[in-house]
Amino acid sequence: MSKSRLLFSAMSSGVGKTTVTCAVLRALRQQGLSVAACKCGPDFIDPMFHRAVLQIPSVNLDLYLSSKNAVRQVLGAQLRQADLTVLEGVMGLYDGVGMSDEASTWAVADVTQTPVVLIVKPTGAALSLAAQVRGICQFRKPSHVRALLLNPCSQALYARLAPMLTAETGLPVAGYLPPMPENTFQSRHLGLVPPQERAGMCETLDDLGRQCAQTVDLALLLCLADSAPPLDVPELPNPARMMAGARIAVARDEAFCFYYAENLSLLERSGAQLCPFSPLRDAALPSGCSGLYLGGGWPELFAAPLSQNIAMRTAVQRAVQGGMPTLAECGGYLYLLASLQDEAGSSFPMAGVLPGGSARKGLRRFGYAELVPQKDSFLLARGDSLRVHCFHYWDSDMRGSDCIVTKPDGRMWACGFARDTLFASFAHLYFPGKPELARAFVEAADAYGKQCKAGGAKKELTI
Numbered sequence: 001m002s003k004s005r006l007l008f009s010a011m012s013s014g015v016g017k018t019t020v021t022c023a024v025l026r027a028l029r030q031q032g033l034s035v036a037a038c039k040c041g042p043d044f045i046d047p048m049f050h051r052a053v054l055q056i057p058s059v060n061l062d063l064y065l066s067s068k069n070a071v072r073q074v075l076g077a078q079l080r081q082a083d084l085t086v087l088e089g090v091m092g093l094y095d096g097v098g099m100s101d102e103a104s105t106w107a108v109a110d111v112t113q114t115p116v117v118l119i120v121k122p123t124g125a126a127l128s129l130a131a132q133v134r135g136i137c138q139f140r141k142p143s144h145v146r147a148l149l150l151n152p153c154s155q156a157l158y159a160r161l162a163p164m165l166t167a168e169t170g171l172p173v174a175g176y177l178p179p180m181p182e183n184t185f186q187s188r189h190l191g192l193v194p195p196q197e198r199a200g201m202c203e204t205l206d207d208l209g210r211q212c213a214q215t216v217d218l219a220l221l222l223c224l225a226d227s228a229p230p231l232d233v234p235e236l237p238n239p240a241r242m243m244a245g246a247r248i249a250v251a252r253d254e255a256f257c258f259y260y261a262e263n264l265s266l267l268e269r270s271g272a273q274l275c276p277f278s279p280l281r282d283a284a285l286p287s288g289c290s291g292l293y294l295g296g297g298w299p300e301l302f303a304a305p306l307s308q309n310i311a312m313r314t315a316v317q318r319a320v321q322g323g324m325p326t327l328a329e330c331g332g333y334l335y336l337l338a339s340l341q342d343e344a345g346s347s348f349p350m351a352g353v354l355p356g357g358s359a360r361k362g363l364r365r366f367g368y369a370e371l372v373p374q375k376d377s378f379l380l381a382r383g384d385s386l387r388v389h390c391f392h393y394w395d396s397d398m399r400g401s402d403c404i405v406t407k408p409d410g411r412m413w414a415c416g417f418a419r420d421t422l423f424a425s426f427a428h429l430y431f432p433g434k435p436e437l438a439r440a441f442v443e444a445a446d447a448y449g450k451q452c453k454a455g456g457a458k459k460e461l462t463i
Helices: 017-030 046-055 068-080 105-112 125-138 154-168 200-214 219-225 261-269 301-308 310-321 331-336 436-454
Strands: 006-011 036-042 058-063 084-088 114-118 145-150 173-176 247-251 256-258 273-276 291-294 326-329 339-341 347-349 358-374 386-396 403-406 413-417 421-426
Touching: 006 017, 006 105, 006 219, 017 036, 017 084, 017 200, 017 219, 036 068, 036 256, 046 200, 058 068, 058 261, 068 084, 068 105, 084 105, 105 114, 114 273, 125 145, 125 154, 125 273, 145 154, 145 219, 154 173, 173 200, 173 219, 247 436, 256 331, 261 273, 261 436, 291 310, 291 331, 291 436, 301 310, 301 339, 301 347, 301 413, 310 331, 326 331, 331 386, 331 421
Parallel strands: 006 084, 006 114, 036 058, 036 084, 114 145, 145 173, 247 273, 247 291, 291 326, 326 421, 339 358
Antiparallel strands: 339 347, 358 386, 358 403, 403 413
């Protein structure tokens, strides 16, 4: 297993961590290295950019949603498949849960002993940048910061800033990326516009990689990555044998694209066969499926075409109401409602499994939380607890009341539907934090599939 790893962080959001990370990933790939990637925190979109560069899944490292050992296991799996693994931080280096460093980028660096390159945005400051960097390095010991990288920065400004920053901070400056407005990643609600929706994405990534090779000291970055100590990785249990009845249909298209790669991997390791399908384009669920996973995404941007696909809406409605074990998260939850408003405020019929509709209300109940079901379901027993993440601009007049969600600051609310065959809510679940969720889903799908083959009576959903 390779031990080489490097983490890109910053003093705050908005300095181009994803741009720099993608540029370095592409440049290293262009030099013939095998590279893997990770994202600190719960974000779904940045790993899509990593995957666009590498053509292999990127994973999340989250110390709130999972344990230290789980984070090491997820990172270890990436280290096994590449010469080098690049981690992208979240927010500023020390920004964690609430006003603490819990689950921060620094905490991930500390738990995994990963060298950090601090991205510095040289806008409106000069010597003060050195003061900020020294403050970052002294705030926690060790800070794990081993080098700086300037973005965006002109060649002329870099020539003046780099020697000063090294003299004042003792840290090498590993180069810079110049302003590249034609290669900027655009944003919308929930984050960056995903790479699959951007024309010319491959050319953009190639441009970033070529520029990085010219103005970033890749040899220094590789040296820093190689300086990381071996990672102590707890062993993963051996994968379960494939369960013949566990064929889980997974909604995968432009409308439903928010999935943790680790969730899908754990379902497969637990014995499931995953069957992707498109609620936008397909007319039926995959043949023989015995479970349904409706992840998050942007169904609100595709409300009209989702609604126009009556055959799929009907198929999903019949499957869920007929007792097929179903997990619906956030966007998947919106799809199960009776109606969904698009950005213009027009309302469209959806699957109609759950009562009520949804509309844009702004960012609500955002962030980490703990979820406790008040009823038994195929995933969780009543009174069990699960750490989750919530991030949605659309809200519903029927949020459900089968779970209690509590944020770290004490705010709490009721939400979700937890039934024998359905778990649906605005919460995103992270299976590495509770691996038994994957096993429970697979076992429920297997039992349903075998029941269908035997022609036995199935338990229909009651709302």
